Amino acid sequence: MQRSAQDKSKAKDLDAIKAEALNLDDDDENGAPASQETDQCGEIDGVEVITDARTSIKGFRRRRPAAGTLVVCPASVLRQWARELDEKVTDDAHLSVLIYHGGSRTKKPAELAKYDVVLTTYAIVTNEVPKQALVEEDDDDQKNGERFGISSDFSSSKKRKKPSLSKRGKKGRTGFDADDFDPNCGTLAKVSWFRVILDEAQTIKNHRTQVARACCSLRAKRRWCLSGTPIQNAIDELFSYFRFLRYDPYAEYKSFCSQIKFPIAINSINGYKKLQAILRAIMLRRTKGTVIDGEPIINLPPKTIQLKKVAFSSEERAFYNKLEAESRSQFKAYAAAGTVKQNYANILLMLLRLRQACDHPKLVKRESYNSVGRASSEMAKKLPKEMVENLLKQLETSLVTCSVCDDVPEDAVVTMCGHVFCNQCVSDYLTGEDNTCPTPGCREQLGPEAVYSKAALKKCVTGDVNGDPSSLSEFDEKSIMENEYSSSKIRTAIEILESCCKSKDTYLESDILVQFNGDSSNLGERDSELQPKGPIKAIVFSQWTGMLNLVERALNQSGFRYERLDGTMSLAARDRAVKEFNTNPEVTVMLMSLKAGNLGLNMVAASHVILLDLWWNPTTEDQAIDRAHRIGQTRAVTVSRLTVKDTVEDRIIALQEDKRNMVASAFGEDQSGGTASRLTVEDLRYLFNL
Secondary structure, eight states: OOOOHHHHHHHHHHHHHHHHHHHHHHHHHTTOOOEEEEEOSTTHHHHHHHHHHHHHHHHHHHHOOOEEEEEEEOGGGHHHHHHHHHHHSOGGGOOOEEEOOSTTOOOOHHHHTTOSEEEEEHHHHHHHSOOOOOOHHHHHGGGGTGGGTOOOSSSOOOOOOOOOOOOOOOBOTTSSBSSSSOTTSOGGGGOOEEEEEEETGGGGOSTTSHHHHHHHHSOEEEEEEEOSOSOSSOGGGHHHHHHHHTOTTTTSHHHHIIIIIHHHHHOHHHHHHHHHHHHHTTEEEEOTTOEETTEESOOOOOEEEEEEEEOOOHHHHHHHHHHHHHHHHHHHHHHHHTOTTTTHHHHHHHHHHHHHHHHOHHHHHSOOOOHHHHHHHHHHHTSOHHHHHHHHHHHHHOOOOOTTTOSOOSSEEEETTSOEEEHHHHHTTSSSSOOBOOSTTOOOBOOGGGEEEHHHHHHHHHSOOSOSOOGGGGSOHHHHHSOGGGOHHHHHHHHHHHHHTTOSSSSOOOSOOSEEESOGGGHHHHHHHHOOOSOOEEEEEESOHHHHHHHHHHHHHHTOOEEEEOTTSOHHHHHHHHHHHHHOTTOOEEEEEHHHHSSSOOOTTEEEEEEOSOOSSHHHHHHHHTTTSSTTOOSOEEEEEEEETTSHHHHHHHHHHHHHHHHHHHTTSOSSOOOOOSOOHHHHHHHTTO
């Protein structure tokens, strides 16, 4: 089969960097502990891994008949990994691939050892692999935590001993250690892997979470971390990667703090210079602007980012102003009492409500009666009244963060064991045989009938599914609540979609240019070369499923064909939605949850991206944009970031820049020497406009 000019150009781009990745993995064999790869170029990281797995597995088999490469990835990209392996590996390689997922997955370690590549998810690893104990150094450092930006509010205070590494079992012919694993652990833990690869490795950024400790416990000869956003909030996140990679001495928390973290806090410029030297030994980092031998590492169409300021309607403005005044007053009360840190989660919840009010007042007014809530409402009625009240109280007063994403829970649900999660985060743990609660130390089994939303519990107690009374009661509820077009953001999003997806023009013209990625001097030449074909499509992102519900109604009224992807959907449903969007010319819009859809997915069928709300970490938004602006894209990409004037969103944008400076300083891409971590008291004052 003859390849097109575009395919040949793409192959050239990829061939230019494969050798570098192979050399990095060879270095692992020669003494370096492991490797971390940070790419912003779409499928480059996956292609390199596929290349390395194909070239090294033969030599590995000669040494021992053990398991090959284990790829751990988010559930949303599990099948994409399988497709990429199928498309990019020739039949001559005879590469065998197994998707290890679902209730019918094998229980035999010897079966896993038969495959060159095994694909699985973070949820499966968390459920099957015994967790490394929290290191005692973590507890020793708590006394200095607040000084250096570490939260001690939600960490475990229970000290545990480190597991002994002195005993080694003899490796059997099937490729796993017969005497060195817990007989009660899952199949993944009973295999000695040649290589373990963490895709979207920022999933383990918090080393205290169960998923991070489970991944670190996997047995492997070589270890890779793949991430386009290795640092999102704080330098502290690097420790989790170092521990997984066995990068001594920094894999010990005391050494990490004394040699990296504390020096940065004391003198950021010198501290970051030392960190850059430490990272160079194990990290291969490429951005879209990276040049090799004088040539760009990858050639992509230009990207335009518009920061579009939306004006509230008079009703929305009145609602928001009152909510902000009440929140500001509450924060002042905490500050006056000296209890800001003790009420950190409550303050984040107030900020969450302000951010939601920028999207639609309905998100603040009513609790989401989500699919989990509907599935469990009948079961909740069978619970003793006292238990229902206790679970409801846990949802209403809990000051914990979600154990999966380490953020304040959004669309919060509570389990029978009393733990609170984001609805989307816990959804991956509700299917399969090993559906264990992901909270560290908890082994309770989960299921759709044992996870409750606030709406489901409140309905059992009072028969009312509405949230608590809010200041909305002073306004005309009919005018602001019943029609989704009362949201200025939704109205603006529909206008953008009307202008691009229903237009016959190839590109959306805009005179609001905030950021441009590419050389404008040859834009006309590049456009003539690309000659894109097919319908123009768009992705609409929001972090709240309730907002996606409202946008759905607006799309239906406007006559758009669309698909949807969020964390509550099964893997099969997600895969079907992606395929339909990419292949059906009648489907022009994809609604995506920022949590479920910002990682790994290839959505180059879209050339427009709309971000309905801001995320604390700009890197999360960057990941979402890269679903469209990646290898394989043939059109110029236009991104619209919708924000509301004179709201908390203005101040979030300023804080995002601080985080960008911190990340740039860590990788030597900026000389500002900026620092950032969890929100400080001064940050909170700023966000409340005090």
